[in-house]
Amino acid sequence: MACSDGEVYRKHADELIRFAAAVVGPDDAADVMSAGVLRALNSRHWSQVEQQRAYLYRSVLNEARMLLRRDATRRDYEARASERDLVDEPPTPRPEVLRALRALSLRQRAVVYLTYWEDLDPATVGRLLEISDGAVRRHLARARKHLRKELQ
Amino acid sequence: VTDLLDSKIRSFLVELVDAAPPPPELEEIKDFQLGIEVRPNRQRHAHARSGRRWLNGRSALLAGAVVCVAALAVGVAVVANETGSSQVRVPAADSTTQTSRSLASPPAVVTGTEQTLDRADMPSDLNMYFVPSSRVTNYTVKPGSAPHAFVVDGSPVFAVADVTAGGPFDDVANQTYPGVLVLTMPVSGSVGQGISSWYRSDAQLADAPNSLINEWDWPVPRQRWIWTRVPASAEYVTLTYGNDVQLWQRPLDGVAAFSFPIPDAQMNAPASPSDPVPHLVAYAADGTVLGTVDASPR
Numbered sequence: 001m002a003c004s005d006g007e008v009y010r011k012h013a014d015e016l017i018r019f020a021a022a023v024v025g026p027d028d029a030a031d032v033m034s035a036g037v038l039r040a041l042n043s044r045h046w047s048q049v050e051q052q053r054a055y056l057y058r059s060v061l062n063e064a065r066m067l068l069r070r071d072a073t074r075r076d077y078e079a080r081a082s083e084r085d086l087v088d089e090p091p092t093p094r095p096e097v098l099r100a101l102r103a104l105s106l107r108q109r110a111v112v113y114l115t116y117w118e119d120l121d122p123a124t125v126g127r128l129l130e131i132s133d134g135a136v137r138r139h140l141a142r143a144r145k146h147l148r149k150e151l152q
Numbered sequence: 153v154t155d156l157l158d159s160k161i162r163s164f165l166v167e168l169v170d171a172a173p174p175p176p177e178l179e180e181i182k183d184f185q186l187g188i189e190v191r192p193n194r195q196r197h198a199h200a201r202s203g204r205r206w207l208n209g210r211s212a213l214l215a216g217a218v219v220c221v222a223a224l225a226v227g228v229a230v231v232a233n234e235t236g237s238s239q240v241r242v243p244a245a246d247s248t249t250q251t252s253r254s255l256a257s258p259p260a261v262v263t264g265t266e267q268t269l270d271r272a273d274m275p276s277d278l279n280m281y282f283v284p285s286s287r288v289t290n291y292t293v294k295p296g297s298a299p300h301a302f303v304v305d306g307s308p309v310f311a312v313a314d315v316t317a318g319g320p321f322d323d324v325a326n327q328t329y330p331g332v333l334v335l336t337m338p339v340s341g342s343v344g345q346g347i348s349s350w351y352r353s354d355a356q357l358a359d360a361p362n363s364l365i366n367e368w369d370w371p372v373p374r375q376r377w378i379w380t381r382v383p384a385s386a387e388y389v390t391l392t393y394g395n396d397v398q399l400w401q402r403p404l405d406g407v408a409a410f411s412f413p414i415p416d417a418q419m420n421a422p423a424s425p426s427d428p429v430p431h432l433v434a435y436a437a438d439g440t441v442l443g444t445v446d447a448s449p450r
Contacts (some may be wrong), residue, residue, distance in 0.1 A: 005178070006178050009178045009181075010178070013175035013178075014175060016175065017172050017173065017174070017175040018169045018172055020172070021168050021169055021171065021172030021173075022165055022168050022169060025168065026168060026171035026172045026173065029172050029173060030173050030175070030176055033175065033176070034176055034180070034181045037178075037181055038181055092171050093167045093168055093171050094167065097164055097167045097168065100164060101164075101168065112161060112165070113165060116158070116161050116162055116165055117162075117165050117169065144157060144161070147157065147160070147161055147164065148157050151157075151160040151161070151164055
């Protein structure tokens with residue numbers, strides 16, 4: 001029996017917000033996730049989607065891509081501004097963590113998250129992101145190379 | 153070495169994920185699509201005067217536009233598919249009525265450089281959003297009004313319309329929210345595809361800063377401020393921004409819009425409460441002040 005949109009959302013909301021935080025950082029996570037979920041639920045194909053979880057992941061990733069493409073410069077500016085503006089903040093990642101995140105491409109971020117956090121094998125990650133196993137391994141290798149440098 | 157790196161990567165992820173906010177409720181997402189101010193039912197670092205309080209303040213301005221793009225981009229596909237992209241149900245704005253504005257010299261209180269607001273032909277890509285559709289772009293142009301397209305100082309064409317927004321979801325389908333919809337054509341392919349949009353309900357517009365809409369003309373580092381509810385009898389609107397920018401304009405259809413560069417000092421340094429914010433004043437023909445509006449401090 002098919003789940004309602006609300007049921008599907010509630011089932012995946014927690015993992016999607018984590019995924020969004022891992023690919024765009026916690027500040028933009030809610031916005032990117034919301035946009036991705038909206039896009040997915042409003043898709044005319046949504047009712048026919050069999051792998052709804054994968055579809056939601058890809059939708060969130062697409063929104064992240066759009067956000068970063070459009071607003072790289074402005075986000076930099078606003079991020080710097082926020083360092084001064086915000087005082088009563090929840091814990092935020094250290095600057096070096098955010099710098100390491102920025103060193104990765106979006107796809108690398110997604111692969112790292114799904115591999116290390118969700119403990120998915122390359123084949124499963126590939127199915128989620130609609131890329132090949134080989135591509136997953138390549139992204140992971142490059143991401144590890146970047147992170148080795150950034151997190152040392 | 154590998155284990156150490158794996159450990160570091162996991163710690164790296166933990167730090168990111170631990171800082172993730174709780175996922176929004178589905179109802180919040182639906183409201184967000186409508187551009188309605190959402191009840192602040194959770195602790196978020198809201199921008200002091202953000203119209204969407206559940207958004208993080210750092211990116212409220214940005215993400216509001218971007219996420220609306222996302223929602224509306226779906227609308228493009230849906231509408232284009234359902235109506236055919238060449239089908240235009242709302243007449244394009246008349247591009248020849250600029251001379252209807254008074255050409256009299258402004259009163260002495262109106263100082264600075266004139267920046268002309270011109271009508272533009274309504275791009276079909278924008279016009280389709282004003283066509284009633286079934287699901288996503290659920291905005292309806294108010295009876296008796298028409299969307300208008302404008303251009304100021306060579307910036308991207310934007311459209312303004314008085315609309316009512318209705319919910320595409322069952323729980324809000326019977327409600328409508330009057331307000332203003334502002335759409336902007338993409339600057340270029342280099343900043344991605346999509347159409348930037350802002351929806352502001354009448355309730356939000358009642359709060360003066362909310363009636364000012366800020367668009368960033370990326371990748372060119374310019375900022376554009378659109379005042380959507382200029383007092384009806386205003387003949388002139390001035391904009392003051394710090395000590396360097398002093399512009400004036402003859403509004404059209406209750407709209408004034410100014411475009412000017414983002415100062416280098418703001419581009420290359422953290423924002424500060426002392427950064428200037430636009431201050432707009434509407435004047436009658438005789439120089440009487442009819443209204444003012446200041447942007448929210450960043």
